[in-house]
Amino acid sequence: MTSEIREQVIPGERGPLEQIEQSIMQISWLAQRQFMQLLDDERFRLTVPQFYTLLHLYQLAAECKMSDLAEATQQSAASLTGVVDRLAEKQLVERKRHTSDRRQVMVVVTDRGRTLIAEIKQARREQMQAALAHLVDQEVDVLIQLLDRVLLGMTRVLEHGESGRWA
Amino acid sequence: MTSEIREQVIPGERGPLEQIEQSIMQISWLAQRQFMQLLDDERFRLTVPQFYTLLHLYQLAAECKMSDLAEATQQSAASLTGVVDRLAEKQLVERKRHTSDRRQVMVVVTDRGRTLIAEIKQARREQMQAALAHLVDQEVDVLIQLLDRVLLGMTRVLEHGESGRWA
DNA sequence: CGAGATAATCAACAGCCTTAAGTATATCAG
DNA sequence: CTGATATACTTAAGGCTGTTGATTATCTCG
Numbered sequence: 001m002t003s004e005i006r007e008q009v010i011p012g013e014r015g016p017l018e019q020i021e022q023s024i025m026q027i028s029w030l031a032q033r034q035f036m037q038l039l040d041d042e043r044f045r046l047t048v049p050q051f052y053t054l055l056h057l058y059q060l061a062a063e064c065k066m067s068d069l070a071e072a073t074q075q076s077a078a079s080l081t082g083v084v085d086r087l088a089e090k091q092l093v094e095r096k097r098h099t100s101d102r103r104q105v106m107v108v109v110t111d112r113g114r115t116l117i118a119e120i121k122q123a124r125r126e127q128m129q130a131a132l133a134h135l136v137d138q139e140v141d142v143l144i145q146l147l148d149r150v151l152l153g154m155t156r157v158l159e160h161g162e163s164g165r166w167a
Numbered sequence: 168m169t170s171e172i173r174e175q176v177i178p179g180e181r182g183p184l185e186q187i188e189q190s191i192m193q194i195s196w197l198a199q200r201q202f203m204q205l206l207d208d209e210r211f212r213l214t215v216p217q218f219y220t221l222l223h224l225y226q227l228a229a230e231c232k233m234s235d236l237a238e239a240t241q242q243s244a245a246s247l248t249g250v251v252d253r254l255a256e257k258q259l260v261e262r263k264r265h266t267s268d269r270r271q272v273m274v275v276v277t278d279r280g281r282t283l284i285a286e287i288k289q290a291r292r293e294q295m296q297a298a299l300a301h302l303v304d305q306e307v308d309v310l311i312q313l314l315d316r317v318l319l320g321m322t323r324v325l326e327h328g329e330s331g332r333w334a
Numbered sequence: 335c336g337a338g339a340t341a342a343t344c345a346a347c348a349g350c351c352t353t354a355a356g357t358a359t360a361t362c363a364g
Numbered sequence: 365c366t367g368a369t370a371t372a373c374t375t376a377a378g379g380c381t382g383t384t385g386a387t388t389a390t391c392t393c394g
Contacts, residue, residue, distance in 0.1 A: 074201075078375080134316065134319075151193055269391085342387100342390100344386080353376100
């Protein structure tokens with residue numbers, strides 16, 4: 001895996017991995033904060049976990065059982081119950097019982113939910129456009145490819161970790 | 168600012184900006200979730216906002232008044248009060264009064280806090296190493312540069328936004 | 335001194351997180 | 365069929381963070 005030594009751990013030294021670590025941490029933090037504020041807008045009135053839950057259902061374009069939804073969105077089942085409660089109150093999703101196994105609860109996004117997600121994604125794209133305005137097209141392409149591979153690496157580590165946890 | 172039209176908004180079409188938007192959103196979400204679990208480890212027992220607050224003080228390497236800290240970490244003053252309360256309980260930071268202006272509260276990281284941050288950064292780097300193991304050195308370099316520019320764009324938009332908000 | 339601005343905290347309430355316990359349904363051995 | 369066990373989800377309690385609006389202490393300036 002680590003066939004070469006990219007970084008010697010000299011205190012005070014900053015290796016490339018540490019730089020990426022810091023950049024990703026900061027981008028994650030800032031992106032979440034800004035997104036939180038965007039979602040708080042009167043047009044949307046969603047929280048971040050609510051958005052990601054709804055987004056997953058939107059992208060799936062099919063009904064999804066609670067436990068699968070919990071795993072996909074990295075939330076505990078107990079947490080997800082509350083999130084789906086609030087989404088259902090707002091009529092953005094609907095709960096149904098699985099026909100044959102009545103223990104399972106299936107969740108689907110409603111038309112209202114689909115519309116809302118589309119609006120949020122549009123607003124988010126405008127934010128992104130402002131943040132990336134100074135990158136040229138070619139850089140954008142490279143960035144897309146690299147981000148995809150980072151994402152792949154992160155999800156893979158997640159899957160391999162014992163019961164979804166790292167540490 | 169948007170001198171060229173990179174993306175026509177055709178519903179259902181996926182332009183490059185939308186791809187970056189999605190990648191960054193997903194990476195942010197995953198990174199935060201994974202980091203949350205790492206911080207929950209018995210060695211650390213921190214929350215994400217506590218970590219970022221402590222990190223800022225660590226990087227600053229100087230005392231910082233509450234309002235500056237709130238702005239730097241994108242938290243409301245009211246929220247930050249509680250976060251600093253808990254960090255102080257754990258003896259990771261200390262509160263002091265500004266000598267001349269006694270309204271201001273200055274916060275400093277303690278030795279204990281510095282040690283903890285260093286340990287967390289080390290653990291985080293190991294996670295990152297696993298996630299980025301399949302990138303070659305040159306890609307890592309390019310990624311660093313692009314992430315820096317994304318970060319710059321995001322912070323700049325933040326600063327220009329009315330009272331720190333977008334939307 | 336007194337009015338107003340500024341810095342931080344407090345109070346009340348909602349949402350999400352964790353852990354542990356509880357409920358309903360399914361499965362399977364005897 | 366019955367009873368034990370497993371599975372899927374919900375509920376409950378407690379802690380942390382977020383919001384808004386009020387409050388306290390201090391500073392500044394006329």
